[in-house]
Amino acid sequence: MGRKRQSLPIIENVTIESIAAEGMSLFHHNDKVVFVPFGVPGDVVDVQIVKKKHKYNEGRIINMIKKSAKRIVPFCEHFGICGGCKWQMLPYQEQLKAKQQQVHDQLTRIGKVELPDFMPILGSVKTKEYRNKLEFGCCDRRWFTHEELQDPTLDLDNGNHSAIGFHIPGAFDKIYPIHKCWLMEDLHNSIRNDIEAYAKSIGMTFYDVRQQKGLLRNLMFRNSNTGEWMLLIQFHYDEEGDEAKAMQLLQHVAEQYPQITSLMYTDNQKGNDSLADLELKTFKGNSFIYEAMEDLKFKVGPKSFYQTNTEQAYQLYKVVREFCFMPLNDQEACTEAPLLYDLYTGTGTIANFVARKAKHVIGIEYVEEAIEDAKVNSQINKIENTTFFAGDMKDILTDDFIQDHGRPDIIVTDPPRAGMHPDVVNVILNARPKRLVYVSCNPATQARDLQLLDAGFIVKAVQPVDMFPHTSHVENVVLLVRK
DSSP states (O other): OOOOOOOOOEEEEEEOOEEOGGGEEEEEETTEEEEEETOOTTOEEEEEEEEEOSSEEEEEEEEEEEOOTTOOOOSOTTTTTSSSOTTTTSOHHHHHHHHHHHHHHHIIIIIOSOOOOOOOOBOOSOSSSOOSEEEEEEESBOOOOHHHHTOTTOOTTSSOBOEEEEEOTTOTTOEEEOSOOSSSOTHHHHHHHHHHHHHHHTTOOBOBTTTTBOSEEEEEEEEOTTSOEEEEEEEOOOSTTHHHHHHHHHHHHHHHOTTEEEEEEEEOOSSSOOOTTOOOEEEEEOSOEEEEETTEEEEEOTTOOOOSOHHHHHHHHHHHHHHHHSOSSHHHHTSOOOEEEEETOTTTHHHHHHGGGSSEEEEEESOHHHHHHHHHHHHHTTOOSEEEEESOHHHHSSHHHHHHHOOOSEEEEOOOTTOOOHHHHHHHHHHOOSEEEEEESOHHHHHHHHHHHTTTEEEEEEEEEOOSTTSSOOEEEEEEEEO
16 A cells, blocks of 8 residues: 655744745744745745755745735736746835845855945836747647636547647646737737637647647747847648648738748757757748847847847946946056957857957857857947857867967956856966956856955956846846956
């Protein structure tokens, strides 16, 4: 006989104390911290413990006794289900306070270096429809909520439960249908819902990720502040007639939505939806769109990396530029234009944005396609003082590389969430630039790197920037100067 499953304990009448990392809230019980999603400080709730750990527990709210005075009504009908925008019940100013505190706590507790007063966080220019890129999965059997499963009219056996939407958190094969998403301009909702209806009307199959079959697989939308729209549809050709149906759908979209200036597609037979190694075809228009920033234009293709909040990216890059070039003393104000290294340069957005104030900018990035985009962006904007290199940062940025290309006066680094490799940190320390501007999407790993960089630099300024309203994610820019 199997062991009898123990019932999950319930803690009654507790008050949520504060916001925690990763979008959780917390309270203390029996000398342990309990983390709970979707809580607001001041909520009085009953909580069921779902995970017991050595130093903390995790729970979920099962009963709201009294709502916090800070709690607001979420504006999205899919809140709490799709996995995104987990802070919609929290006023935006409270979100900003929590993010500011998150940066402060992580840099202080993990970094353990001398820090100046932090600048107030820069809130996002837009708090709705702020993203310029969204992806939606297609599935032949959608995920149902507990409430939906209680509906007596629901027929799970009729085989007509295909849908387009977002993946449920922690489940690669479960997609919840989205009717209206507030993350991007509303046109994408009209297009997506129309595609779903039209695909079903012509008998198009939707993808089954476990069986790896089904024709309609994935949608990726991009739009830009120049008014352009891109749509890339991933198909999975299984049988004769699939390609004809795909062309029929593309023709329908092209006719119905002239706003789409770049309509593309691909036949993806892989086990995942990544684009890097796929051949992409253009059905209508161009294979790219343009983003504008000040007097610069940036060419963005379906495989390009570009900050997903266009308006706030501009605010972020202005901080980077100011940290690079603001004089810290009278002597600096008189020096000649600096040599600048831009590490993890991506498509060269920061490199090109700061180039006109530099003698020369050297950009390094792992993805070769991104480096080609960076070169094109320099050409488009008639910027001639940039040079770009593709390869693994720790392999390219060596002492010999600096010997060959010049010792940088300024280094800008914008690494992935994992932070910088220790070898890269050591090369930066050996290069001894006058200043280092560190842009991070993960203040925890940034704090770890600041501790390593403390051997040669002191932190001069800290500027948090909110790129993703209604989420717990926060960017942070730190200015370090050589000791």
